[in-house]
Amino acid sequence: MKTTITVNGQARSLDLDPRTTLLDALREHLRLTGAKKGCDHGQCGACTVLVNGVRINACLSLAVMHDGDEVLSIEGVGAPGSLHPVQQAFLSQDAFQCGYCTPGQICSTLGLLAEIAAGHPSQETPSDAPPVLSDAEIRERMSGNICRCSAYPQIVAAIRQAAEALA
Amino acid sequence: MSSVSDWDVPNPVKENRSGLIGKGVDRYEGPLKVTGTAPYAYEVQPPSPPAYGVMVGATIAAGRITDVDTAAAEASPGVLAVWTHRNVPAQPPRGTKAHPRSTAGSKPALESDRVTYWGQPVAFVVADTLENAVAASHMVQLTYAADAPDVDFQARLGDAVDPPGEKDVEVGDFQAGFEGSPVRLDETWSTPIQNHVQMEPCASLAWWEGPDRCIAHTSVQMVKPAQHGLAETLGIDRDAVHLMTRYIGGGFGGKGQTYDDLTLAALAARALGRPVKVAFTRQQMMHGTIHRPATVMRVRLGAERDGRLNAMSIMTWTHCHSDGSFTEHASNFARSLYAAPNRLTGHRLVRLDLPHAGPMRAPGEASGTLSLECAMDELAETLGLDPVELRIRNEPEVDPENGRPFSQRQLVRCLKEGAQLFGWDRRLPTPGQVRDGRWLVGLGMAAAIRGNFLLPAKCSFSVDADGVITVRQGMTDIGTGTYTVLAQIAAETLGVPLGQVVVEIGDSELPPAPGSGGQFGAATAGSAALAAGVNLRKAIADLAVNDPGSPLHGGDSASVTFQDGVVALENRSETLRDLVRRAAPAGLTVEGEIRPAQDAQRWSTQTYGAHFCEVGVDPVTGEVRVRRMLGVFAAGRILNAKTARSQLTGGMIWGVASALTEGNAVDPRYGSLINQDLAQYLVPVQADIGDLEAIMLDEVDDKANPMGIKGVGELGNSGAGAAVANAVYNACGVRLRDYPITPDKLLAGLIAAGR
Ligand code: FES
Ligand code: FES
Numbered sequence: 001m002k003t004t005i006t007v008n009g010q011a012r013s014l015d016l017d018p019r020t021t022l023l024d025a026l027r028e029h030l031r032l033t034g035a036k037k038g039c040d041h042g043q044c045g046a047c048t049v050l051v052n053g054v055r056i057n058a059c060l061s062l063a064v065m066h067d068g069d070e071v072l073s074i075e076g077v078g079a080p081g082s083l084h085p086v087q088q089a090f091l092s093q094d095a096f097q098c099g100y101c102t103p104g105q106i107c108s109t110l111g112l113l114a115e116i117a118a119g120h121p122s123q124e125t126p127s128d129a130p131p132v133l134s135d136a137e138i139r140e141r142m143s144g145n146i147c148r149c150s151a152y153p154q155i156v157a158a159i160r161q162a163a164e165a166l167a
Numbered sequence: 168m169s170s171v172s173d174w175d176v177p178n179p180v181k182e183n184r185s186g187l188i189g190k191g192v193d194r195y196e197g198p199l200k201v202t203g204t205a206p207y208a209y210e211v212q213p214p215s216p217p218a219y220g221v222m223v224g225a226t227i228a229a230g231r232i233t234d235v236d237t238a239a240a241e242a243s244p245g246v247l248a249v250w251t252h253r254n255v256p257a258q259p260p261r262g263t264k265a266h267p268r269s270t271a272g273s274k275p276a277l278e279s280d281r282v283t284y285w286g287q288p289v290a291f292v293v294a295d296t297l298e299n300a301v302a303a304s305h306m307v308q309l310t311y312a313a314d315a316p317d318v319d320f321q322a323r324l325g326d327a328v329d330p331p332g333e334k335d336v337e338v339g340d341f342q343a344g345f346e347g348s349p350v351r352l353d354e355t356w357s358t359p360i361q362n363h364v365q366m367e368p369c370a371s372l373a374w375w376e377g378p379d380r381c382i383a384h385t386s387v388q389m390v391k392p393a394q395h396g397l398a399e400t401l402g403i404d405r406d407a408v409h410l411m412t413r414y415i416g417g418g419f420g421g422k423g424q425t426y427d428d429l430t431l432a433a434l435a436a437r438a439l440g441r442p443v444k445v446a447f448t449r450q451q452m453m454h455g456t457i458h459r460p461a462t463v464m465r466v467r468l469g470a471e472r473d474g475r476l477n478a479m480s481i482m483t484w485t486h487c488h489s490d491g492s493f494t495e496h497a498s499n500f501a502r503s504l505y506a507a508p509n510r511l512t513g514h515r516l517v518r519l520d521l522p523h524a525g526p527m528r529a530p531g532e533a534s535g536t537l538s539l540e541c542a543m544d545e546l547a548e549t550l551g552l553d554p555v556e557l558r559i560r561n562e563p564e565v566d567p568e569n570g571r572p573f574s575q576r577q578l579v580r581c582l583k584e585g586a587q588l589f590g591w592d593r594r595l596p597t598p599g600q601v602r603d604g605r606w607l608v609g610l611g612m613a614a615a616i617r618g619n620f621l622l623p624a625k626c627s628f629s630v631d632a633d634g635v636i637t638v639r640q641g642m643t644d645i646g647t648g649t650y651t652v653l654a655q656i657a658a659e660t661l662g663v664p665l666g667q668v669v670v671e672i673g674d675s676e677l678p679p680a681p682g683s684g685g686q687f688g689a690a691t692a693g694s695a696a697l698a699a700g701v702n703l704r705k706a707i708a709d710l711a712v713n714d715p716g717s718p719l720h721g722g723d724s725a726s727v728t729f730q731d732g733v734v735a736l737e738n739r740s741e742t743l744r745d746l747v748r749r750a751a752p753a754g755l756t757v758e759g760e761i762r763p764a765q766d767a768q769r770w771s772t773q774t775y776g777a778h779f780c781e782v783g784v785d786p787v788t789g790e791v792r793v794r795r796m797l798g799v800f801a802a803g804r805i806l807n808a809k810t811a812r813s814q815l816t817g818g819m820i821w822g823v824a825s826a827l828t829e830g831n832a833v834d835p836r837y838g839s840l841i842n843q844d845l846a847q848y849l850v851p852v853q854a855d856i857g858d859l860e861a862i863m864l865d866e867v868d869d870k871a872n873p874m875g876i877k878g879v880g881e882l883g884n885s886g887a888g889a890a891v892a893n894a895v896y897n898a899c900g901v902r903l904r905d906y907p908i909t910p911d912k913l914l915a916g917l918i919a920a921g922r
Contacts, residue, residue, distance in 0.1 A: 043845035143853045144852075150852050
């Protein structure tokens with residue numbers, strides 16, 4: 001099926017098997033292997049990308065459903081010589097070890113910061129006030145991204161550093 | 168003959184003139200990892216478009232494949248090959264070593280009609296796309312003659328035997344010491360099967376250059392055995408396999424060996440004449456790769472009323488695959504931990520129709536401390552002693568098992584500093600006394616110990632005409648920080664900035680190193696790197712003093728110094744770059760090597776730590792929350808404060824999971840593991856972990872290796888779960904000895920205790 005997806009700002013025309021997930025379209029067809037496959041079942045978050053600004057698990061979504069959508073994958077966030085503040089914060093805080101969950105964590109962080117800025121509540125948000133970037137909010141909102149290396153304390157520190165840098 | 172005294176000389180790591188050793192520098196490969204540009208095995212771009220292989224797992228745990236119908240799969244769109252044991256290309260019998268010095272033998276895939284565990288790869292489909300391969304893999308029809316699976320570990324405990332070549336170890340007279348003790352504890356703990364759950368499932372990509380040379384990218388912790396094993400399986404010369412594993416998405420012991428993904432990718436690439444890649448699915452990882460086996464541990468402690476142990480025993484029952492002999496040595500660590508004149512430790516093994524057991528992060532300690540370190544907590548309560556004090560009272564002066572002196576032992580300092588930093592004095596010895604809203608709050612602690620090892624390794628160092636130092640080693644970085652610490656050692660040794668160092672690892676064509684495992688990686692790889700760096704310094708110094716064009720000409724090469732990219736001799740100097748460009752424009756390359764010292768066994772060399780944990784227990788739901796946790800560790804000189812801390816906190820979180828959530832349940836009907844994915848096998852997520860910190864004490868262990876460093880990758884895991892379990896008890900007064908401590912068990916305990 002012919003599908004056009006704007007990936008990292010570039011319109012990409014693809015002729016895809018309708019069974020191809022957005023994750024496999026990125027990884028196997030567009031050679032954007034930054035988004036990782038940790039489970040292919042929506043259980044780990046390694047494949048997190050932003051679609052029209054909202055974070056999703058790319059493995060749980062068929063590519064042909066995204067005709068006309070804007071996808072931001074880790075490759076569009078920053079490059080080794082020009083790191084995005086979130087990437088720089090992950091590096092500075094050692095918020096990863098093997099690095100396999102990391103692109104997903106970073107994309108998820110971008111989604112989290114946007115959600116907090118937009119006032120979207122989470123389970124940790126008091127009912128009478130907008131969400132703030134507390135450790136509890138970060139932990140709750142980042143719990144869809146598993147890190148088996150367990151860089152969790154460092155990830156919280158990185159998100160705080162990034163939020164300050166972006167403020 | 169090498170001796171630890173040979174290491175008793177100054178070296179650039181000890182001198183640390185540039186201050187790079189110990190510094191928490193950012194990860195060398197970090198910029199690639201945070202931008203998604205570090206290619207893991209499945210992501211390497213092959214020379215031509217790859218075909219996609221998918222494995223099919225057996226749906227019985229024991230028996231035979233009696234019939235195979237692949238017609239539908241073969242007719243499915245895009246399918247290039249469908250293999251079972253009937254038509255897989257011939258491979259040498261298992262274990263074949265055509266080269267006598269191969270570090271691994273042949274490991275044929277789809278070996279026969281015999282099935283020995285549920286999920287064993289029994290068929291393989293290759294197609295032009297992943298979607299076509301997955302679809303066809305569902306069409307493979309296998310008929311089995313299944314045997315009743317023998318998988319009930321608890322039911323088979325009585326049949327356990329001594330592991331091959333092992334006997335119980337007794338010091339003194341355990342039985343007499345135990346029975347003669349006024350205070351006795353005799354309890355049994357059990358731990359479940361655990362899986363590594365590396366975030367990157369095992370994956371391989373292979374292609375051939377001509378008929379004789381196989382290029383393979385895979386995700387493996389040990390390079391040489393992977394290369395040798397693949398060559399033996401393919402029946403080709405070892406040098407005909409070029410195996411690479413540059414980025415590895417977690418290992419934890421589970422990638423200490425290769426699996427059928429590698430064999431099948433290489434065989435199919437040869438058969439089809441195109442690159443083939445194969446990955447395990449998340450579900451396939453649970454059965455198809457090794458796991459930490461379940462244990463039953465009986466701990467007996469006999470003590471005087473003042474807390475001094477007269478007798479200590481831990482006996483471990485565990486299981487392995489029906490063809491295997493891997494033993495979870497959960498009793499071994501106890502041999503060096505506490506003083507007691509009468510000691511008995513040993514292991515019993517049951518062979519079952521379960522998948523292969525194998526090492527998982529802190530093998531032995533991770534399970535073993537979950538029993539002994541909780542037993543010590545129970546004993547402390549019986550004696551009316553503080554658990555920290557009980558441990559201090561049993562601090563041995565020499566290794567209590569063999570009388571060897573400790574190379575370094577700062578366990579007591581870890582305990583004391585940890586207690587103070589954590590606020591241990593606020594703990595109330597009687598459980599269930601502290602409330603915070605709906606939560607019952609408790610504190611727990613445990614000691615940590617993990618052995619330290621040094622293995623033979625080589626490394627090469629080069630300098631080029633730009634003054635760039637390149638480190639080459641067949642080593643791996645599984646997230647441990649190998650790239651980074653090798654770069655630090657190189658930069659420190661040659662006196663160049665970190666940006667002037669290139670590190671190449673994860674390649675079978677590089678000087679061999681044993682790989683990542685057993686927390687021996689940094690010490691082993693790093694010591695070889697140091698040796699290579701020292702040799703390169705000598706070569707460069709010789710170059711300078713022998714070059715008439717150098718201001719250092721004619722000087723004493725032993726006095727040449729290396730700092731800030733400059734080679735100097737007293738007040739004469741030039742840049743490294745100028746020297747090499749002029750005197751050796753093609754660059755210089757030297758090798759270095761480390762071997763274990765012959766006399767290293769005269770010392771008991773371990774790493775130590777102490778964990779302190781605060782949990783909340785919800786008495787209504789049985790939920791446990793880790794509120795804060797502190798680990799204090801002594802593990803020799805630390806090469807990189809940042810990456811070492813990450814290793815330790817990561818290990819501590821593994822401990823939390825082993826106490827509270829992790830475990831595979833066995834389905835006795837089919838011999839399968841019931842929970843096969845991340846929704847059911849519960850590894851911690853961000854919200855499970857509260858404030859958590861790891862602190863490293865100053866230490867140099869000059870008996871460990873020339874750098875005085877030790878490993879940290881497994882130490883953090885040892886004891887961490889016991890601290891959590893002890894905190895749970897202190898919070899709510901329920902002792903659970905059957906891990907993990909899940910809400911259902913805790914609620915039953917709370918109800919039974921009338922809380
Ligand atoms: S790969 Fe998509 S959530 Fe795990
Ligand atoms: S860094 Fe390895 S899984 Fe997160």
